[in-house]
Amino acid sequence: MPNIKSVKKDVIKSRKNHQRNISAKSAMKTFIKKARTAADSHTPDMAETTEAVRLACKFIDKVAERSIIHKNQAARKKSRLMKRANKVAATLAV
Secondary structure (H helix, E strand, C coil): CCCCCCHHHHHHHHHHHHHHHHHHHHHHHHHHHHHHHHHHHCCCCCHHHHHHHHHHHHHHHHHHCCCCCCHHHHHHHCCCCCCCHHHHHHHHHH
């Protein structure tokens, strides 16, 4: 632990931010997992899949906006989710 008061405060603040970032990343991963599960289920429901993907994309955007993940990483994650959802939509349409 540092001796200088301002550095002590910085350490405490960075630990709080670190915990907040970990929590946000974990929540984001949960939303992504829910969207993937909805898309990959044996009897996929398009409305359920669409809603899960929408919520996941919304949360990914929030996490990227707060600079917890890079904007390109957010775009990649959203792209992969949408690709999977569109694949489900195509199989249901046929």
